[in-house]
Amino acid sequence: MHACIHRGATQIGGSCVELEHEGQRLIIDLGLPLDAPDNSRERLPASLDLNGLAPCAVVVSHPHQDHYGLLHHLPSGIPVVMGKAARRIVQAAAPFTGQVLPGLEGPELVDRVPLQVGPFRITPFLVDHSAYDAYALMVEAGGRRIFYSGDFRGHGRKSALLDRLLAAPPSPIHALLMEGTSLGRNEESPAYPTESELEAELTTCCRDTAGLVMVHASAQNIDRVVTLFRAAKKSGRTLVIDLYAAAILEAAGGKRLPQSDWEGVALYVPFRQRLQIKRQGCFDLLARHQSKRIYAEALAADPGRYALLFRPLHSNDLERAACLKGAAYVYSQWQGYWESGSYDDLKNWLEAQGIPRHSIHTSGHADVPTLRRFVTGLAPERLVPIHSFNPQEFSGLYDKVEWHADGERWAV
């Protein structure tokens, strides 16, 4: 078996790896680079050939754009292998994000159930990550075995999955492709806070705030939505979600995940979302989720009763309906987006409204001690860096590191 990292050897985002055996090809992830100005065909990795012999399949490790955002450029008929809930999440998000919905037909990834695709035997391992239904993948062909970590962590709500994998790791692993998002980012405080620690912080924030608590997090970060729901419950508040969040939670589908009709949850549909619903004709979706619908007047009448899963498109409505007296804003996403100016309008708005800003967040990726634990536990013959801006730092994690550049073909 041969491998080629088409993109990801020296960057986070836009991941794409190809495996080849006896002339057959398997592609793992087809992501959009984080800094891409658009998702046009030019963003495909230069070394990836989609005109030659069709790959047996494309496997998507998890439903984040930097791993599937270029799928719509695939010629039709190539199976897309991904988790069942992951597939539903991508479908549910499309009407709201305006992104092109790619063809998504193909077999499912099921935790620890091997799947044969052409000459490749794929065993998925469900992992703890900020994306729901995320997998690491072990692929075997021609007696060789490669393990692709995907994106993972060990401090989320599913941290037991990492313990389980490392308690009985598959062996031997001839090459481990491991993500290294955190390398070079956090020298000073190596261990990241857990979701449970965030829950305690958010609970305190909810208790200490007289007015509305607005928590700015991605609805697709299901762990975080659960954290917020639990914090809201503990502090006697109702979690308020919009229709996008309701659709994503429904798509995730876990029986233990908060849903729009749950006790302690309410639906609020801001004006700009009402326009989206009209434009996309999502009336069935609204009908399905509006049993607990509330309006801005309710939020304004007693804002201290609610914790809102906030997005910037809510701000005008909240201001106009006078819901902001005594409010607090909690930023619960990667600090880099804030610092790069992505939310400057929001920042100015918060200042103009005199709303204090808190930052309560933890990474979706493994911290450095967890990366070390992962590679030591899997004990591969060699470690190949991927999904990192600092691949040289992998040498501090393990003694058998092998660097392969984007576009380079190498024997597993």
Ligand SMILES: [Zn+2]
């Ligand atoms: Zn990623």
